Amino acid sequence: MIKITDGSLYLYFCYDFSEEIELDKIRTVLGKKTEKFKLYTKSLNPSYMQYSVPPLFADFGNLKLQFFDKKADAHLLVKFYNFGVVTLRFKVNFEGNLDKLLKLSYSTEKANIFNKEAVELVKQIKEEIKYALVNPEKKLDQVETYTIFAVRNFDQDISGVQLQEKYWKTIAKIVKQEKDFISESELKSTFDNTLSYYEHDLLVVDWGGAFVYDKSKDYEVLDVLEFALIQSLELRVYDYHLDNVLEKAYDDIGTKKTRFFLQYKHMLNDLLYIRLEITEVIDKVENSLKLVGEPFLAKVYSLASKKFYIDTWKSSVRSKLNTLEKIYESLSDQIQNEIMIVLEVTIVLLFVIDLVVLFWIGI
Numbered sequence: 001m002i003k004i005t006d007g008s009l010y011l012y013f014c015y016d017f018s019e020e021i022e023l024d025k026i027r028t029v030l031g032k033k034t035e036k037f038k039l040y041t042k043s044l045n046p047s048y049m050q051y052s053v054p055p056l057f058a059d060f061g062n063l064k065l066q067f068f069d070k071k072a073d074a075h076l077l078v079k080f081y082n083f084g085v086v087t088l089r090f091k092v093n094f095e096g097n098l099d100k101l102l103k104l105s106y107s108t109e110k111a112n113i114f115n116k117e118a119v120e121l122v123k124q125i126k127e128e129i130k131y132a133l134v135n136p137e138k139k140l141d142q143v144e145t146y147t148i149f150a151v152r153n154f155d156q157d158i159s160g161v162q163l164q165e166k167y168w169k170t171i172a173k174i175v176k177q178e179k180d181f182i183s184e185s186e187l188k189s190t191f192d193n194t195l196s197y198y199e200h201d202l203l204v205v206d207w208g209g210a211f212v213y214d215k216s217k218d219y220e221v222l223d224v225l226e227f228a229l230i231q232s233l234e235l236r237v238y239d240y241h242l243d244n245v246l247e248k249a250y251d252d253i254g255t256k257k258t259r260f261f262l263q264y265k266h267m268l269n270d271l272l273y274i275r276l277e278i279t280e281v282i283d284k285v286e287n288s289l290k291l292v293g294e295p296f297l298a299k300v301y302s303l304a305s306k307k308f309y310i311d312t313w314k315s316s317v318r319s320k321l322n323t324l325e326k327i328y329e330s331l332s333d334q335i336q337n338e339i340m341i342v343l344e345v346t347i348v349l350l351f352v353i354d355l356v357v358l359f360w361i362g363i
Contacts, residue, residue: 006153018133025132109177160202228304235313242320
């Protein structure tokens with residue numbers, strides 16, 4: 001079987017920290033800790049990858065971490081995004097045949113490799129950058145994990161198409177991280193989400209993992225996959241948040257429906273703030289990276305967004321935002337109607353008082 005001579009396993013842990021991260025404050029706080037890591041902004045991006053606000057990187061270098069039954073060098077890179085997301089990326093180099101990689105893939109999933117280390121690190125990071133967080137999350141229970149199996153070279157020359165034709169079953173099992181029997185139709189469906197754009201590349205994307213063969217050693221594919229991953233995370237976080245907001249709104253309306261309009265004022269302000277907050281964050285996420293004039297990376301993003309159901313999540317969030325807007329408009333109209341009733345009653349009372357006064361003076 002063909003042997004991988006230059007490959008890496010990338011494990012991603014993506015966390016929703018807060019509504020916003022003030023990157024300048026992170027530079028001030030973490031810039032003093034250069035003995036632990038190298039802090040920088042990735043300014044050498046190709047012109048076709050345009051960040052509206054480039055993420056801030058903290059390169060921790062190689063850490064000696066437990067990797068199954070031995071210690072291994074795991075390179076840790078942490079990224080801070082201005083829209084509130086922090087990602088931890090562990091990289092472990094790999095050599096061996098595809099069967100060995102398959103065994104590694106399902107073992108990694110089963111053993112939750114680096115999960116414990118990620119949880120401890122992310123707690124430390126959150127504490128150190130707490131002054132840079134705007135409206136931080138109380139709990140870091142919203143996390144997206146993902147594994148990328150990246151191959152740069154084999155021991156023989158092989159194109160992406162040839163690799164898929166010869167080893168499609170093994171590659172499908174690798175990205176699914178499944179040891180048990182999987183039907184052939186299910187394995188074949190994995191390649192509904194595949195791309196081979198140049199001669200020596202192949203990308204296979206699944207819900208929990210991806211296989212990347214890229215002989216050019218470019219890493220933009222990983223960046224695009226990560227971006228799609230954190231988009232999925234943010235959309236799910238705010239979709240869940242909107243569920244809670246709508247449930248509370250319905251409960252509040254039910255308990256206050258017989259009360260005076262002033263009881264709605266606080267609720268109305270809350271709904272308006274929440275709607276604007278979520279809309280702003282979602283816009284930031286959607287517009288934070290633009291792929292200009294690079295059809296290959298655009299196809300990579302399209303492939304990943306389809307597999308991560310990004311359009312479905314977007315549709316769900318927009319639908320709930322529209323529902324929130326309708327509730328806001330309904331309450332606003334109700335308040336205006338009640339105000340008009342109060343004004344009309346006040347005018348009538350004033351008129352009656354005037355009549356009484358005139359009648360009294362006349363007597």
